[in-house]
Amino acid sequence: MPLKSLYVTARSASGRPTLQHRLVDGQTDWMACGRRIDDWSRAYTPRKIEEVLCLRHACRA
DSSP, rough: OSSSSSSEEEEEETTTTEEEBBBOOTTTTTBTTTTTTSSEEEHHHESTTTTTTTTHHHHHH
């Protein structure tokens, strides 16, 4: 999967989606809002989920 225009959904220990961030193009663990998530359990998707999307502008752009 190309690392461009992707969103990352963080998951809780039980596998429930908790928060979604926009991935910095070409990176696997840096979000557009500046958060590093290399130690999170996560899933990648090409579409955003408004209900759990990060509220910072950089992730919503």
